[in-house]
Amino acid sequence: MLVFMQKYIDRIVNVVGDSNCRFWVVSALLGKGEDDHKLVRPELIEELMNHKDSYTRVFGDKAIFELIHRALVPWLGAYAPTSKWTRFPEMGHLIACAYDMGCPIPPTSPEWALHHTEAADTWRDRFVDMMHDFERLNNIEKESNAEKSRLEPPINLAGDSSFDVFI
Numbered sequence: 001m002l003v004f005m006q007k008y009i010d011r012i013v014n015v016v017g018d019s020n021c022r023f024w025v026v027s028a029l030l031g032k033g034e035d036d037h038k039l040v041r042p043e044l045i046e047e048l049m050n051h052k053d054s055y056t057r058v059f060g061d062k063a064i065f066e067l068i069h070r071a072l073v074p075w076l077g078a079y080a081p082t083s084k085w086t087r088f089p090e091m092g093h094l095i096a097c098a099y100d101m102g103c104p105i106p107p108t109s110p111e112w113a114l115h116h117t118e119a120a121d122t123w124r125d126r127f128v129d130m131m132h133d134f135e136r137l138n139n140i141e142k143e144s145n146a147e148k149s150r151l152e153p154p155i156n157l158a159g160d161s162s163f164d165v166f167i
Helices: 021-029 033-051 052-059 063-073 092-100 112-116 128-151 161-166
Strands: none
Touching: 021 033, 033 052, 033 063, 033 092, 052 063, 052 092, 063 092
């Protein structure tokens, strides 16, 4: 992992694998504690409904908006079906907006442009600013590492028999 990205990764949280696991994770990673997970779902639904027109435009389609909304409606079974899982990037964007968060993301793979579905046509455009932030920070880190490398003396491997197998 690139050093500049590490500040955006606080920790990894293992939670109970039930139909609320995504809400447990969001709650825990926001520092609210896993017990407050019951607040996350209504907060996300409130964010989505209060900005319905904006999210419909961001998602590029009312059908995707409805899909996200239905995915947030509580599931009464033991384990949520895939239609209830957190969809990225849409729900990631919703979570980031609801809790006023965001982070740089790497550029889209060129292969994605060749193999994505039509429904994903607008995804790249939505995240251009975050991709530019990623590139800017990545370049700063590369320059910093290059400077550190210039200041370090070269490694002298002469006389180190560990590398004889390569000769």
